[in-house]
Amino acid sequence: MSGTARHDADASPRIDVGGCPLPHHDREVVTLAHGGGGALTRDLIERVFLPALGNPVLLRREDAGIVEIASEVARGGRLAVSTDCHVVQPLVFPGGSIGELAVHGTVNDLVMVGAAPRFLTAGFVIEEGLPITTLSGLVARMGAAASAAGVAVVAGDTKVVERGRGDGLAIVTTGIGIVPGGIALGAAGVRAGDVVIVSGTLGDHGMAVMSVRESLGFEADIVSDSAPLHELVAALLAACPATRMLRDPTRGGLAATLNEIATAAGVGIEIDEAAVPVRPVVAAACEMLGLDPLTVANEGKVVAVVPAESAADALAALRAHPLGRAAVRLGRIVPDHAGVVALATRVGGRRIVPLPIGADLPRIC
Amino acid sequence: MSGTARHDADASPRIDVGGCPLPHHDREVVTLAHGGGGALTRDLIERVFLPALGNPVLLRREDAGIVEIASEVARGGRLAVSTDCHVVQPLVFPGGSIGELAVHGTVNDLVMVGAAPRFLTAGFVIEEGLPITTLSGLVARMGAAASAAGVAVVAGDTKVVERGRGDGLAIVTTGIGIVPGGIALGAAGVRAGDVVIVSGTLGDHGMAVMSVRESLGFEADIVSDSAPLHELVAALLAACPATRMLRDPTRGGLAATLNEIATAAGVGIEIDEAAVPVRPVVAAACEMLGLDPLTVANEGKVVAVVPAESAADALAALRAHPLGRAAVRLGRIVPDHAGVVALATRVGGRRIVPLPIGADLPRIC
Numbered sequence: 001m002s003g004t005a006r007h008d009a010d011a012s013p014r015i016d017v018g019g020c021p022l023p024h025h026d027r028e029v030v031t032l033a034h035g036g037g038g039a040l041t042r043d044l045i046e047r048v049f050l051p052a053l054g055n056p057v058l059l060r061r062e063d064a065g066i067v068e069i070a071s072e073v074a075r076g077g078r079l080a081v082s083t084d085c086h087v088v089q090p091l092v093f094p095g096g097s098i099g100e101l102a103v104h105g106t107v108n109d110l111v112m113v114g115a116a117p118r119f120l121t122a123g124f125v126i127e128e129g130l131p132i133t134t135l136s137g138l139v140a141r142m143g144a145a146a147s148a149a150g151v152a153v154v155a156g157d158t159k160v161v162e163r164g165r166g167d168g169l170a171i172v173t174t175g176i177g178i179v180p181g182g183i184a185l186g187a188a189g190v191r192a193g194d195v196v197i198v199s200g201t202l203g204d205h206g207m208a209v210m211s212v213r214e215s216l217g218f219e220a221d222i223v224s225d226s227a228p229l230h231e232l233v234a235a236l237l238a239a240c241p242a243t244r245m246l247r248d249p250t251r252g253g254l255a256a257t258l259n260e261i262a263t264a265a266g267v268g269i270e271i272d273e274a275a276v277p278v279r280p281v282v283a284a285a286c287e288m289l290g291l292d293p294l295t296v297a298n299e300g301k302v303v304a305v306v307p308a309e310s311a312a313d314a315l316a317a318l319r320a321h322p323l324g325r326a327a328v329r330l331g332r333i334v335p336d337h338a339g340v341v342a343l344a345t346r347v348g349g350r351r352i353v354p355l356p357i358g359a360d361l362p363r364i365c
Numbered sequence: 366m367s368g369t370a371r372h373d374a375d376a377s378p379r380i381d382v383g384g385c386p387l388p389h390h391d392r393e394v395v396t397l398a399h400g401g402g403g404a405l406t407r408d409l410i411e412r413v414f415l416p417a418l419g420n421p422v423l424l425r426r427e428d429a430g431i432v433e434i435a436s437e438v439a440r441g442g443r444l445a446v447s448t449d450c451h452v453v454q455p456l457v458f459p460g461g462s463i464g465e466l467a468v469h470g471t472v473n474d475l476v477m478v479g480a481a482p483r484f485l486t487a488g489f490v491i492e493e494g495l496p497i498t499t500l501s502g503l504v505a506r507m508g509a510a511a512s513a514a515g516v517a518v519v520a521g522d523t524k525v526v527e528r529g530r531g532d533g534l535a536i537v538t539t540g541i542g543i544v545p546g547g548i549a550l551g552a553a554g555v556r557a558g559d560v561v562i563v564s565g566t567l568g569d570h571g572m573a574v575m576s577v578r579e580s581l582g583f584e585a586d587i588v589s590d591s592a593p594l595h596e597l598v599a600a601l602l603a604a605c606p607a608t609r610m611l612r613d614p615t616r617g618g619l620a621a622t623l624n625e626i627a628t629a630a631g632v633g634i635e636i637d638e639a640a641v642p643v644r645p646v647v648a649a650a651c652e653m654l655g656l657d658p659l660t661v662a663n664e665g666k667v668v669a670v671v672p673a674e675s676a677a678d679a680l681a682a683l684r685a686h687p688l689g690r691a692a693v694r695l696g697r698i699v700p701d702h703a704g705v706v707a708l709a710t711r712v713g714g715r716r717i718v719p720l721p722i723g724a725d726l727p728r729i730c
Binding site: 175 | 396397398399400401402403404405406407425426427428429430431432433434435438439441442443444445446447448449450451452473474475477478480484486487488489490519520521522523524525526527529530531532535537539540541542544551612613615616617621629660662720721722723726727728
């Protein structure tokens with residue numbers, strides 16, 4: 001496609017200005033007219049979106065993408081649907097960008113209910129003035145992330161808002177996946193005695209974003225964990241088919257996720273402070289900002305509740321995958337204090353881990 | 366649910382301040398903390414979203430909604446998926462609001478490919494400071510529109526951005542529908558000689574929004590046509606199973622839609638200016654603002670390409686439905702000037718109808 005090369009700096013058409021070639025489109029920005037549904041919208045679609053996200057369904061450019069799922073549904077599959085708004089600032093951070101996040105956030109929500117992610121839709125709300133090269137770069141990262149996660153972008157939409165009425169770029173993705181017959185994850189299966197596992201260290205994503213935003217000087221050392229969890233969870237479910245439920249501890253961190261599990265299942269949870277895996281540099285950054293790593297967002301971790309007798313198999317399966325090497329047993333489900341999460345502290349005490357009230361870390365995903 | 370009544374002004378808890386009861390929550394606004402994924406997010410979900418949009422799938426509150434579509438797929442159905450960002454300003458306008466628009470825009474895109482709309486997801490990007498009563502009102506309108514269109518909201522997400530980084534509220538919806546076996550609408554079926562029909566008057570939505578925004582004084586007379594088209598199109602397809610393709614002339618208006626059809630099908634289109642249905646008050650408003658009604662957005666109209674021999678049946682079916690009473694034959698598909706839309710003017714001339722370049726009317730949907 002001829003438009004493909006036009007946002008590639010190396011291949012860009014140049015204006016010769018007295019022997020000084022200028023890559024003119026590098027200064028091009030998104031305007032309100034790009035959101036008008038006319039020729040400029042088409043130009044943006046052909047130059048930016050289709051090269052990065054195109055596939056046969058999207059290329060048909062109908063009002064809605066049409067996909068075949070008959071064979072999967074015939075084998076007992078059900079449809080899983082999830083949606084996520086992404087408003088992270090800055091748009092690019094150590095270890096990722098809003099592009100990867102928009103894919104991973106939604107893909108992982110599908111994975112948490114046991115679905116195999118298949119399709120994605122993407123809505124872009126762009127603030128007038130965003131450089132088109134910035135947009136192209138972020139959409140390219142999004143396309144690469146979608147390919148890596150095995151999902152096809154089958155529908156999209158773009159709107160442009162005036163300067164000062166948006167914040168660069170918001171991406172809203174919706175994911176569609178197939179839950180295979182026989183899979184029934186959920187709070188209803190959780191029992192006292194079950195074990196609570198997390199697949200790796202906590203707080204990396206939130207502190208990677210914050211370290212840039214607050215110029216903490218940790219930028220080189222703290223990297224977002226943003227990653228698609230479909231393969232990790234497939235390995236877990238293969239090793240431990242009796243897995244009760246899964247949640248990814250994103251906004252609100254582990255504290256919010258454990259409270260959601262306790263409330264949804266009507267059980268108590270006890271975790272060991274000494275078991276909570278936090279990288280020292282992340283712990284140091286949290287301390288500088290007065291944050292609790294338990295409430296900081298993750299974008300590539302899963303919390304699993306598994307039967308006690310399968311916990312060793314589950315941990316082994318997680319640790320055998322690159323995204324689960326630091327998996328640990330966090331604690332257990334208890335029959336007491338239904339709906340409450342308790343932490344056994346390092347010094348032998350106990351404290352309640354409350355559901356966070358609001359946002360210690362706004363605009364983190 | 367105890368939270369249900371809390372955003373109902375009549376049933377609101379009041380603070381007694383020296384005999385002067387204040388409905389305290391009427392002053393409540395959305396804060397960044399409401400987007401943090403903690404207790405305040407849960408509160409917003411329980412008070413605002415679930416009362417208006419709740420259904421058994423959403424009420425399970427898993428990371429992704431799970432739905433059954435096996436019986437429809439077994440009968441040859443395929444999945445249609447569409448997404449739309451809604452950034453209209455003002456949020457409420459004559460004949461509708463961003464709430465209805467967020468449902469109708471996405472439902473109608475499904476309908477245009479012949480799908481029966483089934484499920485919707487909703488992402489809300491809220492600017493800090495939006496009054497919660499405003500949000501509740503808009504979400505209630507959205508819920509009513511979803512019920513009327515026969516779609517269940519099966520997943521949702523909310524993010525909050527700082528004051529000055531958004532514009533009140535953006536809603537991104539994704540729709541999922543089932544295309545019944547045997548339905549294959551699309552540009553590939555369009556033939557020279559086919560007839561182009563539109564289901565009613567043009568420009569009502571765009572000018573309803575503009576008349577408020579520009580204080581034209583037409584507010585009482587121009588009303589958005591925002592409506593779900595599933596029943597109208599079902600009637601059309603029943604009467605005219607050979608219908609070639611459908612498009613809804615939203616952003617960019619009829620001009621953009623006809624150009625899209627001409628380009629996609631590789632055909633020419635000729636329409637008669639005298640046949641283009643525009644209400645006199647809409648035409649007057651367009652003239653005041655220097656706009657062409659052909660480029661103004663509609664949110665409750667369908668353009669259909671049908672075989673000439675079925676055109677009378679198609680028109681009769683449309684006119685028998687309340688949303689299609691003003692349906693007319695606009696023109697026809699011609700073998701010449703592929704990709705070009707020509708207008709036969711009232712005075713006997715001919716002019717080309719170009720694809721609009723950009724946005725005469727920003728933030729219209």
